[in-house]
Amino acid sequence: xxxxxxxxxxxxxxxxxxxxxxxxxxxxxxxxxxxxxxxxxxxxxxxxxxxxxxxxxxxxxxxxxxxxxxxxxxxxxxxxxxxxxxxxxxxxxxxxxxxxxxxxxxxxxxxxxxxxxxxxxxxxxxxxxxxxxxxxxxxxxxxxxxxxxxxxxxxxxxxxxxxxxxxxxxxxxxxxxxxxxxxxxxxxxxxxxxxxxxxxxxxxxxxxxxxxxxxxxxxxxxxxxxxxxxxxxxxxxxxxxxxxxxxxxxxxxxxxxxxxxxxxxxxxxxxxxxxxxxxxxxxxxxxxxxxxxxxxxxxxxxxxxxxxxxxxx
Ligand code: TUI
Numbered sequence: 596x597x598x599x600x601x602x603x604x605x606x607x608x609x610x611x612x613x614x615x616x617x618x619x620x621x622x623x624x625x626x627x628x629x630x631x632x633x634x635x636x637x638x639x640x641x642x643x644x645x646x647x648x649x650x651x652x653x654x655x656x657x658x659x660x661x662x663x664x665x666x667x668x669x670x671x672x673x674x675x676x677x678x679x680x681x682x683x684x685x686x687x688x689x690x691x692x693x694x695x696x697x698x699x700x701x702x703x704x705x706x707x708x709x710x711x712x713x714x715x716x717x718x719x720x721x722x723x724x725x726x727x728x729x730x731x732x733x734x735x736x737x738x739x740x741x742x743x744x745x746x747x748x749x750x751x752x753x754x755x756x757x758x759x760x761x762x763x764x765x766x767x768x769x770x771x772x773x774x775x776x777x778x779x780x781x782x783x784x785x786x787x788x789x790x791x792x793x794x795x796x797x798x799x800x801x802x803x804x805x806x807x808x809x810x811x812x813x814x815x816x817x818x819x820x821x822x823x824x825x826x827x828x829x830x831x832x833x834x835x836x837x838x839x840x841x842x843x844x845x846x847x848x849x850x851x852x853x854x855x856x857x858x859x860x861x862x863x864x865x866x867x868x869x870x871x872x873x874x875x876x877x878x879x880x881x882x883x884x885x886x887x888x889x890x891x892x893x894x895x896x897x898x899x900x901x902x903x904x905x906x907x908x
Contacts, residue, residue, distance in 0.1 A: 596894065599759040600782035603707060603727060604686060605660055607631030608890055609772075611730070611761060613786030614664020614688055615738070615872070616640070617861035618797045621649045625656035626794035626886040635662040635688060639857075643674040650682045660685045662709075667692030668739075668822070680704040688730060691739045691822070693717060698724045709761065713741020718752045718760075728759040730784050735765030737787055737825050737874040740815065746778070753779030767876040769896020776897075787874040792886045800864030801871055804829075808877035820849055827871040831856060
């Protein structure tokens, strides 16, 4: 299946893997790229040396295109922005902010740049500064989210810009992919489903949390600090929600609570005190399998639907 995005990225299938903090490393990214999608290493809050080493590991495991996600709220964002240029990373995605100040150096280096946007306004701004495509992400997603749903943000972004749009948020199977195409997207990005891939090195406890989640298992916290995040309900989120609603608790104390919570989930598998970022589609993700089997299942599901007789709805 060829789309504007498979041609842009020189990949076989219109599927990108989300740049999940503490989760999306060289192991997962190379597996997704080897399976014909676009694997992405999450630079998250890590420093330049960590990222450089992951890029080298990824190159040792795949000769296919891959990407790096730059989390713009990271204290190391400036250094990471230079590393992707020095290492000649083929594709950069960005999240949690406006990447405009980096576009010039990335485009001069020949990098394909694809920001995540959560609104029409940012989609128009980044198109104007010369990015190649955007990922329109709905608030069904895990992690840091905007206000709009995938169903509403994707078609509005598609109508507002000329460059290709990739849909993200709440997509985990062939039905989601076809729905994204119907909204005008040229590819999908998935995080939650790839989190449980065999090649994903996240803690087993994290995978179990996703596989055992149901439709209403996620919750949004962090609105008071201006960066809402979606994660799977547990002791950590219950406690966070309680303190967030308590005005005697300061914002500094809330910030403190968040420190180390992603690492505790992803690395330590601490089911009580970890923050298990995951999307609302977790309830649909039922088994662990290889990245290749995940991609094959999505493409088979989508192709079956696209060939369906749509008169019998
Ligand atoms: O970035 C994500 N997901 C993330 S980042 C992350 S690390 C983190 N940890 C704690 C607090 C905050 C972040 C975990 N998950 N997804 C892409 C995304 N970007 N979703 C929403 C946005 C977004 C929102 C507003 C992008 C731009 C934006 O506009 C800001 C502006 O300046 O216009």
